[in-house]
Amino acid sequence: MLLYFLFIKPLLYILALLPLWLIQCLGRVTGGILNIIPNRHKSITLTNLNLAFPNLSEIEINNLCKKSLVETSKTFFEAGYVWITLPGKPLPSSIEVEGFHNVLESINKGGGVILFTPHQANIEIILNFLGNEIDCLVPFSKAKNKYLNSFVEVARKKMGVGMADVNMSGVKNLLNYLRSGKVVAIASDQVPLLSGGEVSKFFGQECLSMSLLSKLSIKTDAKVHSMVCVREEGAKGFKILFSQKLEMPHTIKLGVDTMNKELEKCIMLAPEQYAWEYKKYRRAGIENLYN
Numbered sequence: 001m002l003l004y005f006l007f008i009k010p011l012l013y014i015l016a017l018l019p020l021w022l023i024q025c026l027g028r029v030t031g032g033i034l035n036i037i038p039n040r041h042k043s044i045t046l047t048n049l050n051l052a053f054p055n056l057s058e059i060e061i062n063n064l065c066k067k068s069l070v071e072t073s074k075t076f077f078e079a080g081y082v083w084i085t086l087p088g089k090p091l092p093s094s095i096e097v098e099g100f101h102n103v104l105e106s107i108n109k110g111g112g113v114i115l116f117t118p119h120q121a122n123i124e125i126i127l128n129f130l131g132n133e134i135d136c137l138v139p140f141s142k143a144k145n146k147y148l149n150s151f152v153e154v155a156r157k158k159m160g161v162g163m164a165d166v167n168m169s170g171v172k173n174l175l176n177y178l179r180s181g182k183v184v185a186i187a188s189d190q191v192p193l194l195s196g197g198e199v200s201k202f203f204g205q206e207c208l209s210m211s212l213l214s215k216l217s218i219k220t221d222a223k224v225h226s227m228v229c230v231r232e233e234g235a236k237g238f239k240i241l242f243s244q245k246l247e248m249p250h251t252i253k254l255g256v257d258t259m260n261k262e263l264e265k266c267i268m269l270a271p272e273q274y275a276w277e278y279k280k281y282r283r284a285g286i287e288n289l290y291n
Contacts, residue, residue, distance in 0.1 A: 016084035032069075096240070122229055131160030200257050
């Protein structure tokens with residue numbers, strides 16, 4: 001509790017006062033430091049990059065790792081911007097959007113719509129946009145700190161997005177939402193519990209992957225689109241891109257394969273901006289992968 005009230009919350013409000021260029025400058029400095037000193041984030045990032053890009057040289061992997069640590073640090077320092085500055089306000093012109101007409105076409109045709117994204121750049125930018133434009137529901141994995149949870153919940157409500165718990169009750173809410181012709185948005189690259197996933201290739205490596213999207217698509221016949229946030233160079237802002245309607249298979253495993261291939265396409269738009277510090281392959285059946 002003391003950590004939240006004495007450090008986390010004040011820091012968020014201080015960051016919310018800063019211009020975006022300065023926020024991202026802090027990210028560049030912090031990322032550079034993380035690349036120099038031994039730390040868990042760098043170790044995990046290097047492991048993932050070596051698995052995902054086996055054809056890259058050691059120098060190329062190290063350069064990509066450095067860029068990734070910088071981008072991850074930018075995401076951290078953007079917390080005040082996305083949770084305090086943006087929610088409840090019209091989005092600034094520095095946030096560009098492409099392809100959203102594809103989603104609107106699917107909505108207008110009737111039936112539910114599923115939007116999914118990797119943890120690329122800052123996904124809270126996407127949620128701020130969606131909350132301004134449509135009625136959507138988002139699965140919400142709670143953090144360990146209950147005060148931070150409450151803070152994020154308030155921010156999401158200001159954005160205009162609803163939240164569903166990640167449990168059976170929450171899944172029922174997602175199904176009902178889709179069956180009523182509304183939109184569900186999912187960050188579908190998270191590693192699920194063993195009971196909630198399928199083994200599928202992700203950048204050429206077997207990986208336990210979320211099957212929720214595929215199951216929701218099959219049960220509701222919802223239309224599916226990918227979406228991705230890309231951070232523009234030079235602190236110019238962000239770009240959100242939405243795909244055309246994807247053809248989803250009617251079997252869970254093939255649906256997961258399709259999802260992962262689309263996630264790869266999204267990530268390759270700016271691979272350094274993906275959250276490579278996440279233990280993506282931790283349930284891939286490989287012993288001590290991240291030791």
